[in-house]
Amino acid sequence: TQTTRPQRMLAAVQKNATRGDPRSVVKAIDQFCRQKEWAMNVGDEKGCILDSVVTEVNPATVLELGTYCGYSTVRIASLLPPDAKLITLEFNPHNAAIARQVIAWAGLGDKIQLVEGASGDWIPKMKEKFGIETFDLVFLDHWKDRYLPDTKLMEECGLLRKGSILLADNVISPGTPDYLEYIRNSPRYKSQYFRSHLEYTKAEDGLEKSVFLG
Numbered sequence: 001t002q003t004t005r006p007q008r009m010l011a012a013v014q015k016n017a018t019r020g021d022p023r024s025v026v027k028a029i030d031q032f033c034r035q036k037e038w039a040m041n042v043g044d045e046k047g048c049i050l051d052s053v054v055t056e057v058n059p060a061t062v063l064e065l066g067t068y069c070g071y072s073t074v075r076i077a078s079l080l081p082p083d084a085k086l087i088t089l090e091f092n093p094h095n096a097a098i099a100r101q102v103i104a105w106a107g108l109g110d111k112i113q114l115v116e117g118a119s120g121d122w123i124p125k126m127k128e129k130f131g132i133e134t135f136d137l138v139f140l141d142h143w144k145d146r147y148l149p150d151t152k153l154m155e156e157c158g159l160l161r162k163g164s165i166l167l168a169d170n171v172i173s174p175g176t177p178d179y180l181e182y183i184r185n186s187p188r189y190k191s192q193y194f195r196s197h198l199e200y201t202k203a204e205d206g207l208e209k210s211v212f213l214g
């Protein structure tokens with residue numbers, strides 16, 4: 001029977017990456033996507049920008065919206081301090097199942113909590129279910145029309161504090177026009193655009209980094 005792209009990506013990790021070595025997992029996925037099949041991971045070029053933001057913020061609490069196969073989940077978690085917590089939300093059970101195995105291969109299972117469900121349902125439960133007060137860093141990489149409603153929901157739920165960082169993928173390609181318009185014009189955020197390229201291509205894309213001002 002026909003395999004799926006996430007299944008083929010996982011197979012490439014299990015074949016080419018070293019168990020317990022997150023960077024080799026990231027490298028194996030990037031090689032798979034460059035040499036075999038394009039996939040919507042943040043990729044190695046934007047991934048370096050992501051790395052620099054994670055390192056600068058040094059977050060104790062991270063929320064990722066849209067796990068997909070766990071590429072950015074592993075990339076972020078590999079840079080976190082010892083007691084930091086990364087919660088990642090994914091509502092497609094097949095993608096979640098693949099991501100769990102990618103995360104396990106990287107040996108990062110104790111740093112990452114993958115929650116299977118929709119961001120709109122789980123964002124209001126972060127405090128009661130996971131004892132999270134606020135997130136130091138949020139990585140937005142799920143359906144592009146959910147960036148704005150979920151940002152407003154995080155504000156309403158009090159999950160952002162003065163200095164919380166939102167980092168949004170794909171603000172050019174596929175694009176998130178309503179989110180960009182809101183976040184760049186809101187007096188409650190200070191935003192910065194990091195120009196880059198759509199993963200594994202020469203097309204323009206970039207990351208928008210926004211600081212919540214409280």
Ligand SMILES: Cc1ncnc2c1ncn2[C@@H]1O[C@H](/C=C/CNC(=O)c2cc(-c3ccc(F)cc3)cc(O)c2O)[C@@H](O)[C@H]1O
Pocket residue numbers: 040041042065066067068069089090091092095117118119120141142143144146169170173174198199
């Ligand atoms: C509300 C909710 N709750 C929970 N999980 C959610 C969720 N909404 C989506 N998810 C999950 O997250 C992933 C979806 C990611 C969406 N990403 C993109 O569509 C994307 C597309 C491109 C792209 C660019 C140019 C092209 F020509 C074609 C594609 C590049 C990218 O980097 C992308 O991220 C996927 O695993 C989905 O199940």
Ligand SMILES: [Mg+2]
Pocket residue numbers: 040041042141169170
């Ligand atoms: Mg993306």
